[in-house]
Amino acid sequence: MSELVESIRERYLFTLDKIAGAARSVGRSPESVKLVVVTKTQTLEVVQAAIEAGVTILGENYPEEGVRKIQSLTGNSAVEWHMIGHVQSRKAGLVAQHFNLMHSLDSLKLANRLDRFCEEAGRTLPVLLEINVGGEESKSGWPGWDETRWPDLLDDVNGLLALPHLELRGLMAMPPLGETAEFSRPFFQRLRRLQEFLMKQFPQAKWSELSMGTSMDYEAAVQEGATLVRVGTAIVGPRQYKTEV
Ligand SMILES: *Cc1c(COP(=O)(O)O)cnc(C)c1O
Numbered sequence: 001m002s003e004l005v006e007s008i009r010e011r012y013l014f015t016l017d018k019i020a021g022a023a024r025s026v027g028r029s030p031e032s033v034k035l036v037v038v039t040k041t042q043t044l045e046v047v048q049a050a051i052e053a054g055v056t057i058l059g060e061n062y063p064e065e066g067v068r069k070i071q072s073l074t075g076n077s078a079v080e081w082h083m084i085g086h087v088q089s090r091k092a093g094l095v096a097q098h099f100n101l102m103h104s105l106d107s108l109k110l111a112n113r114l115d116r117f118c119e120e121a122g123r124t125l126p127v128l129l130e131i132n133v134g135g136e137e138s139k140s141g142w143p144g145w146d147e148t149r150w151p152d153l154l155d156d157v158n159g160l161l162a163l164p165h166l167e168l169r170g171l172m173a174m175p176p177l178g179e180t181a182e183f184s185r186p187f188f189q190r191l192r193r194l195q196e197f198l199m200k201q202f203p204q205a206k207w208s209e210l211s212m213g214t215s216m217d218y219e220a221a222v223q224e225g226a227t228l229v230r231v232g233t234a235i236v237g238p239r240q241y242k243t244e245v
Contacts, residue, residue: 009053038232061085118165170209181217
C-alpha cells in the first residue's frame with residue numbers, strides 16, 4: 001500500500017469509527033449512515049488512492065471535473081459517484097448521464113432539465129432537495145429557514161413528484177459556516193423537522209435520506225439523523241485549488 005493510500009485509509013476508518021460512535025450515542029445503527037468522501041479539486045491520484053483505501057462513495061461538486069474522473073476510473077464499477085455542488089442548467093446532461101445520486105437539486109427548472117436528459121439516457125436519477133436552512137443569500141436551495149413558510153414549498157414538490165425520471169429520496173443542507181459543530185446542530189434539527197413536515201404532506205414519496213454534516217460537524221449531523229455525511233478535508237486533506245485535474 002502506498003503512503004497516500006495508507007494515510008487516506010487511516011483517516012477513512014477513523015471517520016467511520018466516529019460515525020458509528022455518534023450513531024450509537026443516539027440509539028441508531030451505524031449501518032444507517034453512509035459516508036460520502038468529497039474529492040472536489042483533488043487529483044485523480046488522490047481519488048484513485050481513496051478507492052484503493054476502500055472508499056465506496058465519492059462526492060464531486062463540478063460536473064465536468066467529476067465526469068473526467070468517472071471516465072478515467074471506469075474499472076471501479078463498485079464505486080458510486082454523487083453530485084453535491086450547484087449545477088447550472090446547461091450542465092444537467094452530464095449529471096443525468098454519469099452520477100448515481102444528486103444531493104444538490106436546487107430548482108424546479110434544473111429538475112425539468114435533468115428529467116429530460118434522464119429520459120434521453122434511459123435512466124432514473126435519485127435526487128435530494130437542497131434546502132437553504134440558514135437564509136444566506138450565497139447559498140442555493142429551496143428556502144427553508146422560516147418554518148412558517150414551509151407550505152410555500154409544496155407546489156414545487158408537487159412539480160418534482162410529477163417528473164417520471166427523477167426519484168425523490170430526501171433532503172440535503174449545508175448550514176452557515178460556524179466555528180463549532182454545536183453551531184450547526186440547530187440547522188440539522190431544522191432539516192429533520194422539514195423532512196417530517198414533507199413526510200406528512202407527501203406520504204407517498206420517499207423522504208428517508210438526510211444529507212448533512214461535513215468534516216467539522218458530521219458527528220452532530222449523525223446524532224440529528226443524517227443518513228449521508230459528506231466529508232472531504234478530514235479524509236483526503238486540504239483542497240488542491242491550483243492543480244489541474
Ligand atoms: C466541499 C463540500 C463538502 C466537504 O467539506 P469538508 O469541509 O472538506 O469536509 C461537503 N458538502 C459540500 C456541499 C461541499 O461543497
